[in-house]
Amino acid sequence: MCLAVPGAIRAIDATDPDNPLGRIDFGGVLRAVSLAYVPEARVGDYVVVHAGFAISLLDEEEAAAAIADFRALDALP
Amino acid sequence: MSDIACPLPITDYPNVLLAHGGGGRLMHEMLTRRVLPALGITDSGQTDAALQELGGARLAFTTDGYVVKPLFFPGGDIGRLAVSGTVNDLAMMGAVPHVLSLSLILEEGLPFETLDRVLASIRATADAAGVRIVTGDTKVVDRGKADGLFINTAGIGTVPAGLTLGPAQVREGDAILVSGDLGRHGIAVLAEREGIGFETVIESDVACLHRLVAKLLEAGIELHCLRDLTRGGLASAAVEIAQAGRLGITLEEAAIPVAAPVEAACELLGLDPLHVANEGRMVIFCPQAQAEAALDCLRADPLGAGAALVGRVHRDSPGRVALQTRIGSLRALDMLSGEQLPRIC
Amino acid sequence: MKYVEEFRDGQAVRAYAERIRRLVTRPWQIMEICGGQTHTIVKYGIDELLPPTVRLVHGPGCPVCVTPVGAIDRALAIAARPEVTFCSFGDMLRVPGSRKNLLMIKAEGGDVRMVYSPLDALAIAEANPQREVVFFAIGFETTAPTAAMAAWQARRKGIRNFSLLVSQVRVPPAIEALMEAPDNAIQGFLAAGHVCAIMGTEEYLPLAARYRMPLVVTGFEPLDLMQGIHRCLTQLEAGRHEVEIQYARAVRPQGNPAARRMLGEVFRIIDREWRGLGVIPASGLGLSEAYADFDAEQRFPVGELPAADDHGCMSGLILRGVAKPRDCPAFGTRCTPEHPLGATMVSSEGACAAYQRYRRLTEEALA
Numbered sequence: 001m002c003l004a005v006p007g008a009i010r011a012i013d014a015t016d017p018d019n020p021l022g023r024i025d026f027g028g029v030l031r032a033v034s035l036a037y038v039p040e041a042r043v044g045d046y047v048v049v050h051a052g053f054a055i056s057l058l059d060e061e062e063a064a065a066a067i068a069d070f071r072a073l074d075a076l077p
Numbered sequence: 078m079s080d081i082a083c084p085l086p087i088t089d090y091p092n093v094l095l096a097h098g099g100g101g102r103l104m105h106e107m108l109t110r111r112v113l114p115a116l117g118i119t120d121s122g123q124t125d126a127a128l129q130e131l132g133g134a135r136l137a138f139t140t141d142g143y144v145v146k147p148l149f150f151p152g153g154d155i156g157r158l159a160v161s162g163t164v165n166d167l168a169m170m171g172a173v174p175h176v177l178s179l180s181l182i183l184e185e186g187l188p189f190e191t192l193d194r195v196l197a198s199i200r201a202t203a204d205a206a207g208v209r210i211v212t213g214d215t216k217v218v219d220r221g222k223a224d225g226l227f228i229n230t231a232g233i234g235t236v237p238a239g240l241t242l243g244p245a246q247v248r249e250g251d252a253i254l255v256s257g258d259l260g261r262h263g264i265a266v267l268a269e270r271e272g273i274g275f276e277t278v279i280e281s282d283v284a285c286l287h288r289l290v291a292k293l294l295e296a297g298i299e300l301h302c303l304r305d306l307t308r309g310g311l312a313s314a315a316v317e318i319a320q321a322g323r324l325g326i327t328l329e330e331a332a333i334p335v336a337a338p339v340e341a342a343c344e345l346l347g348l349d350p351l352h353v354a355n356e357g358r359m360v361i362f363c364p365q366a367q368a369e370a371a372l373d374c375l376r377a378d379p380l381g382a383g384a385a386l387v388g389r390v391h392r393d394s395p396g397r398v399a400l401q402t403r404i405g406s407l408r409a410l411d412m413l414s415g416e417q418l419p420r421i422c
Numbered sequence: 423m424k425y426v427e428e429f430r431d432g433q434a435v436r437a438y439a440e441r442i443r444r445l446v447t448r449p450w451q452i453m454e455i456c457g458g459q460t461h462t463i464v465k466y467g468i469d470e471l472l473p474p475t476v477r478l479v480h481g482p483g484c485p486v487c488v489t490p491v492g493a494i495d496r497a498l499a500i501a502a503r504p505e506v507t508f509c510s511f512g513d514m515l516r517v518p519g520s521r522k523n524l525l526m527i528k529a530e531g532g533d534v535r536m537v538y539s540p541l542d543a544l545a546i547a548e549a550n551p552q553r554e555v556v557f558f559a560i561g562f563e564t565t566a567p568t569a570a571m572a573a574w575q576a577r578r579k580g581i582r583n584f585s586l587l588v589s590q591v592r593v594p595p596a597i598e599a600l601m602e603a604p605d606n607a608i609q610g611f612l613a614a615g616h617v618c619a620i621m622g623t624e625e626y627l628p629l630a631a632r633y634r635m636p637l638v639v640t641g642f643e644p645l646d647l648m649q650g651i652h653r654c655l656t657q658l659e660a661g662r663h664e665v666e667i668q669y670a671r672a673v674r675p676q677g678n679p680a681a682r683r684m685l686g687e688v689f690r691i692i693d694r695e696w697r698g699l700g701v702i703p704a705s706g707l708g709l710s711e712a713y714a715d716f717d718a719e720q721r722f723p724v725g726e727l728p729a730a731d732d733h734g735c736m737s738g739l740i741l742r743g744v745a746k747p748r749d750c751p752a753f754g755t756r757c758t759p760e761h762p763l764g765a766t767m768v769s770s771e772g773a774c775a776a777y778q779r780y781r782r783l784t785e786e787a788l789a
């Protein structure tokens with residue numbers, strides 16, 4: 001239902017503390033995205049973006065664990 | 078729980094929508110059901126330009142309107158587009174382009190500085206392509222009636238004796254090649270447009286392809302069909318050719334070159350790169366045995382550096398295009414439906 | 423793209439399919455609630471990789487599909503007003519109301535704009551104080567916080583020429599309605615990852631317990647879906663019924679606290695009508711009292727609109743998972759993406775459009 005895409009925070013503009021804007025890099029495409037809902041986000045973090053808002057901070061450890069799980073599966077006979 | 082409550086079908090639009098110009102199925106329907114019958118045209122030929130025998134010469138003749146917004150975008154502008162688009166329509170017939178007409182529709186209030194920049198770009202593109210602008214026209218319309226300026230160009234080229242390209246020449250077993258990575262033009266223009274707010278490093282692929290076609294012919298490649306991949310993208314072109322040639326096409330998703338930022342922009346906006354417009358890319362149908370030679374020839378030229386073998390023609394399910402997905406399954410590939418609209422869900 | 427590409431590995435997808443084949447001992451029906459997941463399933467042919475005893479049922483999680491025709495008609499009436507600049511996500515522009523869609527209103531001279539974010543609509547209002555800017559707020563809990571933020575900012579900045587036409591819906595009451603339907607045959611759910619990124623899993627615990635069915639919060643890439651299906655089947659085979667998070671890289675059990683706070687501030691829970699499902703209690707969001715001034719329905723009363731007729735579209739049955747698109751006599755003939763009869767064909771994530779776009783080939787091969 002909701003198209004959301006992960007991207008990396010390259011810079012944060014907190015001029016408006018109620019609506020900090022992140023400069024998000026989606027594999028070479030940049031867009032300003034509201035970080036209002038991920039106040040804990042820092043430059044370098046990955047966030048999941050929907051309709052101009054970061055809706056979740058991407059947990060890179062969880063992602064790495066999932067990928068490792070798939071790789072293990074690949075190796076099965 | 079209540080029962081079904083559905084809307085009235087919109088079976089026919091009473092007015093023209095932007096989607097009717099999107100290069101997809103709606104435009105196709107408008108042309109085949111309305112425009113061509115109204116003009117009494119029964120043999121549209123399904124090619125980018127008309128092939129006419131006049132006084133012993135084989136001429137390719139084409140015309141095209143250019144209404145891009147913004148007028149200047151990364152990698153090009155409306156002037157460059159207006160020359161290369163028409164040159165490419167001729168080139169897709171295997172023609173050598175010679176002369177162009179140029180019709181300008183200017184909006185009241187357009188800064189002369191803008192017009193001068195566009196004219197300079199037209200001249201530079203035409204000079205580089207080796208075509209001459211030999212006739213033209215200028216009109217001015219009220220403020221608000223055009224996005225700065227519209228351009229129409231028509232072009233004439235000569236087709237070498239014995240050479241006929243088109244969907245009817247496509248054969249079972251043909252290889253399908255693209256001349257480079259897809260989607261750059263559409264995304265570059267979209268990114269510049271208001272309401273999207275993207276910054277990208279993506280430049281439009283806008284370019285004249287006639288020299289690349291000439292190189293393929295010189296290399297002895299037996300070309301069957303060429304199509305420049307403008308609005309509607311590779312998917313729409315493949316479907317049109319499959320339908321017109323009554324053959325089946327299978328494309329391999331993993332083999333289709335798409336630059337990473339184009340792919341990313343498509344992910345963000347919910348678009349399919351196979352439907353996104355290009356202005357300097359073509360699809361090439363030639364015998365399988367010559368696919369490698371054709372690729373070598375394309376890749377030796379900067380405009381074809383990203384060329385790839387992306388599919389093949391077969392006799393199964395004629396008129397249909399299948400895509401072999403990255404995970405190995407097959408799915409149908411369709412023409413772009415209407416205007417390409419970014420989506421959030 | 424990082425964190426996308428890794429989840430599309432074909433070899434791993436096929437390895438998962440094999441794992442699922444070994445696991446399953448009897449037939450099961452699982453519903454993926456979210457239209458985005460339906461899109462991935464059909465686009466990649468994921469259901470074809472599953473054993474025939476595992477049936478995926480496509481759910482009503484497509485905001486375009488479930489927005490009732492009356493709400494679209496109201497949007498069209500407001501968008502046609504000369505003082506209004508009507509902003510919508512691209513998704514809603516082609517959805518038919520009784521007689522027209524937003525693209526037709528635009529062709530007739532209405533000021534209809536496509537925006538990527540509700541904040542873009544707010545920026546249009548700020549830049550054009552002489553216009554009345556209306557944002558068409560559709561969607562599930564994922565999208566609701568984005569609209570909420572636009573309303574909150576408009577109020578804070580005193581932007582008076584901005585309002586929302588709200589047609590927001592909530593997932594859990596819809597799951598409940600589906601499970602309560604007498605013809606229900608769904609045994610497990612893939613819950614929508616992005617909705618749960620906002621809302622967390624709290625609301626799903628009582629559902630899993632009451633209906634004794636597993637609920638796996640799942641992501642949107644092919645491998646996410648294979649893993650979500652595998653986990654759901656593992657629970658079913660073991661007779662368990664728990665709420666599990668497959669999409670752990672984006673979803674925490676508590677959801678997104680900041681977004682949930684904003685939802686509580688701007689919206690209140692109301693009953694809402696769903697296309698094909700009827701009125702579901704507590705299934706919608708409306709503006710709270712403090713934000714009543716920003717309600718486009720109040721600002722632009724359009725009166726009673728004539729009710730729409732039923733023209734033979736089965737989208738209701740399809741949205742409930744009772745029928746598949748190919749069961750509909752109009753599918754692919756009278757009803758196509760260019761001339762949709764119903765919403766499931768309009769939205770590219772609607773089940774019918776997904777089938778039309780990706781499936782025709784297989785169906786013809788089978789015929």
